[in-house]
Amino acid sequence: MSIVLKNTTIDKYFGFLKRLDNKSKKRLIIKLTESIETDKKENVSLKNLHGAWEDARSSDEIINDIRDSRVEKNNDIQL
Numbered sequence: 001m002s003i004v005l006k007n008t009t010i011d012k013y014f015g016f017l018k019r020l021d022n023k024s025k026k027r028l029i030i031k032l033t034e035s036i037e038t039d040k041k042e043n044v045s046l047k048n049l050h051g052a053w054e055d056a057r058s059s060d061e062i063i064n065d066i067r068d069s070r071v072e073k074n075n076d077i078q079l
Contacts, residue, residue, distance in 0.1 A: 005013075017028065055062065 017025070020028070057065070
């Protein structure tokens with residue numbers, strides 16, 4: 001999932017980042033470049049996630065297990 005920024009938001013970030021020293025700017029450029037290369041490799045589609053959950057229990061059993069595992073929170077404070 002990607003976040004799309006407006007130019008005004010990018011300008012605000014740049015206003016902060018331009019004050020960094022050159023070494024920090026270079027490290028940031030490297031990190032951003034690596035993230036672009038990683039994004040190209042990872043194409044996750046919701047279609048690929050279909051059926052990813054595997055469980056031998058029925059949906060009713062899973063719901064009951066979730067309900068049984070709940071813990072009630074005690075709001076009484078003892079002073």
